[in-house]
Amino acid sequence: MNVLVVGSGGREHALAWKLRQSPRTDKLLIAPGNPGTATLGQNVAVAADDVGGLVAVAQEARVDLVVIGPEAALEAGLADALATVGIRCFGPTKAAARIESSKVWSKQLMQRVGIPTARFRSFGDGAAAHAFLRSEPWEQWRVIKLDGLAAGKGVVVAQSAEELHAAIDSFGSTGMPLILEEPLSGEELSLLALCDGVKAVPLLPAQDHKRLLDGDQGPNTGGMGAYAPLPQVDETLVGSLQGRIFEPVLRALAAEGTPLVGVLYAGLMLTPTGVQVLEFNARFGDPETQALLPLLDGDLLEIMLACVEGRLQADMVRWYAGAALGVVLAAAGYPEAPRKGDRIDLPAAVGDGLIFQGGTALAGEGLVTAGGRVLTVVGQAPTLAEAAERAYALAQQVAFAGKQMRSDIGQRGLTVEHH
Numbered sequence: 001m002n003v004l005v006v007g008s009g010g011r012e013h014a015l016a017w018k019l020r021q022s023p024r025t026d027k028l029l030i031a032p033g034n035p036g037t038a039t040l041g042q043n044v045a046v047a048a049d050d051v052g053g054l055v056a057v058a059q060e061a062r063v064d065l066v067v068i069g070p071e072a073a074l075e076a077g078l079a080d081a082l083a084t085v086g087i088r089c090f091g092p093t094k095a096a097a098r099i100e101s102s103k104v105w106s107k108q109l110m111q112r113v114g115i116p117t118a119r120f121r122s123f124g125d126g127a128a129a130h131a132f133l134r135s136e137p138w139e140q141w142r143v144i145k146l147d148g149l150a151a152g153k154g155v156v157v158a159q160s161a162e163e164l165h166a167a168i169d170s171f172g173s174t175g176m177p178l179i180l181e182e183p184l185s186g187e188e189l190s191l192l193a194l195c196d197g198v199k200a201v202p203l204l205p206a207q208d209h210k211r212l213l214d215g216d217q218g219p220n221t222g223g224m225g226a227y228a229p230l231p232q233v234d235e236t237l238v239g240s241l242q243g244r245i246f247e248p249v250l251r252a253l254a255a256e257g258t259p260l261v262g263v264l265y266a267g268l269m270l271t272p273t274g275v276q277v278l279e280f281n282a283r284f285g286d287p288e289t290q291a292l293l294p295l296l297d298g299d300l301l302e303i304m305l306a307c308v309e310g311r312l313q314a315d316m317v318r319w320y321a322g323a324a325l326g327v328v329l330a331a332a333g334y335p336e337a338p339r340k341g342d343r344i345d346l347p348a349a350v351g352d353g354l355i356f357q358g359g360t361a362l363a364g365e366g367l368v369t370a371g372g373r374v375l376t377v378v379g380q381a382p383t384l385a386e387a388a389e390r391a392y393a394l395a396q397q398v399a400f401a402g403k404q405m406r407s408d409i410g411q412r413g414l415t416v417e418h419h
C-alpha cells in the first residue's frame with residue numbers, strides 16, 4: 001500500500017516512523033515532510049494546506065491512504081477533496097473538523113449532547129461581549145476564546161477586569177465570534193481517541209506542557225513536551241469517558257451527516273467536581289503523538305485502515321508496558337521569533353531513544369534549525385522516571401545554539417509514581 005502523510009512536524013515524523021514499520025506499507029510519501037521523514041520515505045514539496053497539489057500527488061503516486069497531521073489541512077477541506085476522487089483518508093472532513101475549527105459550534109454541540117463543559121456565552125463581536133459584562137461579575141466569565149483556529153493564541157484566562165476587556169478588544173478586532181467562559185481549575189490531560197465514524201477507541205492518557213518555562217511559567221507554546229500514560233489518572237476513569245464523551249460526540253456528528261473518521265482529541269480538566277471538556281481537536285496532538293506512538297503495540301496502518309473502513313475494534317489497539325516521555329528542543333527566540341539557521345549536532349547513536357524532527361532543514365551536509373519546535377527527543381522505559389532519565393540524557397547530546405527546553409517534563413506524573 002502507498003501511504004501519504006501530510007505535515008512536517010515532530011508529529012508527522014512520528015506518524016511516518018510508525019507507519020514505516022507496517023509490513024503493508026510500500027511507498028511512503030510525506031508532504032512536505034522534514035529531513036527526519038526523508039530517512040523513512042520520500043518527501044514531496046507540497047504544502048500541507050495545498051489541497052489541489054496534495055490531491056494531484058496522491059493520484060500520481062497511486063496513494064491508497066492519506067494520513068492528515070495538521071488542522072490547517074482539515075480546514076482546507078483535504079479529506080473532502082480526496083473523497084471526491086475516491087482516495088481514502090484518515091482525517092475528518094471539513095464539516096466534522098468544525099468540532100475543532102469553531103469553538104462556538106463545538107461548545108453548542110457539547111451542550112446539546114450533555115458533555116460536561118464550562119458554562120459559556122457566545123458573541124458575534126467584542127461590543128456584545130463588553131455589553132454582557134456590564135451586568136455580570138467579570139470573575140465568573142474571565143476565560144475568553146476566539147471562535148476559529150488560532151494556533152494556540154486564541155485563549156486568555158484573564159487575571160483582572162482590565163486584562164479581560166483588553167483581550168475582548170484584541171480578539172474582537174479579528175472579526176471572529178468570541179466566547180466567554182467560566183474558569184475551571186484542576187489537572188489537565190489529553191485523551192485522544194481513534195474513530196471510525198461510529199466507534200471510538202481511546203489511546204493512553206497523555207499530558208502536554210504548554211508553557212515555555214519550568215513550573216508552567218512563561219508564554220504559551222505549541223507544546224514543550226509530553227508523556228504517557230499518566231500514573232496520576234485512574235484507568236477506570238479513562239475507560240468511562242469512551243461512553244460519556246467520545247461516543248455521544250460521534251453519534252451527534254453522524255446524525256448531522258458528517259461522521260468523524262480520524263482522531264478525536266479531548267482536552268480535559270480533572271476538576272474537583274469531575275471531568276470537564278475544555279475543547280476538542282480533530283487530529284493527533286503534537287507533542288503527545290511523539291510519546292504515544294512508541295508505546296503502541298500494533299500496526300498503525302492496519303488500525304487506520306480499520307478506521308476508514310468503519311471496522312475499528314478495541315482489541316486492535318494494544319500497548320507496550322511502561323512509559324514514554326518526549327522533550328521538545330526549541331529554537332532560540334521561540335515562541336515569538338524563532339531563529340533559523342543554527343547548526344544542529346545530533347549524537348551518532350540514539351541508543352534506545354528516539355529523535356523526531358520538526359523545525360529542521362538541510363544546509364549542505366548538515367542539519368540546521370528551521371522552525372520553532374526543532375526536535376522532540378523521546379525516552380521509553382519500564383517506568384516514567386527511567387523514561388525521563390533516558391529522554392533527558394539524549395536531549396543533552398543534541399547541540400545547537402540557543403537550544404531551549406524545559407527540565408520538568410513529566411513532573412506531575414513523577415511525583416505520583418514515586419509514592
Ligand SMILES: Nc1ncnc2c1ncn2[C@@H]1O[C@H](COP(=O)(O)OP(=O)(O)O)[C@@H](O)[C@H]1O
Binds near residue numbers: 152157182210
Ligand atoms: N474554562 C477554562 N478554565 C480555565 N482554564 C481554561 C479554560 N478553558 C481553557 N483553559 C486553559 O486555556 C488553555 C487553552 O484552551 P483550549 O480550549 O485548549 O484552546 P486551544 O488549545 O485552542 O488554545 C487550556 O489548555 C487551559 O489551560
Ligand SMILES: [Mg+2]
Binds near residue numbers: 267279
Ligand atoms: Mg488546547
